Amino acid sequence: MPWGSDDGEPADGVVRAMTLVLRLEREAPTRTAVLEAAAAAALALCLDERAAPEGEWFDAVATWAGAGRIRKLSRRARTAHWRAVQEVPGVTVGELARALVPGPVDDVPHEVRRLQIGGTELPADEPGPPPAGRPVIWLSPEVEQTVGKAAAQVGHASMILATVLAADGADPALALDAAVRPAARDDWARWIAALDADATGRAAWESHGVVPVRDAGFTEVAPGTVTCVAARGGTP
Incomplete structure (x- = not known):
């Protein structure tokens, strides 16, 4: 997987995506909890x-991840719809989000097709500083993202962080524990400057311990926008 990349087109022309189903009951959880x-x-x-x-x-995940784009789509569910989607192959975390096995975007199970893509907004909360030493996904302070959009972006970030950790000889599973927080503008400017100095992202990783997610620009933001950066832990 390229460093911070969400670019490229599938060689066979079939658009594939991982669906992230977000559980948003009437008494909604916090935005931070859903994103984590x-x-x-x-x-x-x-x-x-x-x-x-x-x-x-393996075949479904490898074909999706190897297509040059780790595309994700977010949908919301509650009550019976949330229970129904547990029968679709995937993994649920914290009873708040379920990642489904990737597949063609025009061929999804009925339980998924009936879920709404919009209406995923939640108010900002104040989670406080992340626990010391824990990996962190820092959201851009420069672009507004709905919860659905941000969920896809942090999903990209955790995967990219795991890939880079593994390349460094660390346990990629460390990225499973990533916190999600809004970045301070001063920190964000410093990281973006490092990224701009080296388009591969390697310099930013080596100097600041961060790796970016650059959006393909299909929804909400312009192509190439850095929507978040993932940090390996500690102060970047």
């Missing part, structure tokens, strides 16, 4: 033994 669950669920599915070689999900 979404980040963990996306990566948990990829690290699941069923997605490993010889596993039942």
Whole structure:
């Protein structure tokens, strides 16, 4: 997986995506809790033994991840719809987010097709500083994102962070515990400057311990926008 990339087109022309189902009951959870669950669920599915070689999900996950774009779509569910989607192959985290095995966007199960894509907004909350030493996904202070959009972005971030950790010889599962927080503008400017100095993202990782997610620009933001950065832990 390229560093911070969400670019490229599938060679066979089939658009595939991982669906992230967000549980938004009438008494909604906090925005932060939903985003942290979404980040963990996306990566948990990829690290699941069923997605490993010889596993039942391997072909679907490998074809999606190898297509040059780790596209994700968010949908919302509650009550009976949330219970129904538990029968669709995937991984649930914290009873707040379920990542489904990736597949063609025009061929989804009925339980998924009936879920709404819009209406995923939740008010901002104040989660406080992240626990010391825990990986963090820092959301851009420069672009507004709905919860559905941000869920897809933090899902990208957890996967990219796991890939880079593994390349460094660390346990990729550390990224499962990533906190999600809004970035301070001063910190964000410093990281973006490092990213601008080296388009590969390697310099930013080596100097600040952060890796970016650059959006493809299909919804809400312009192509190439850095929507979030994932940090390996500690102060970047």
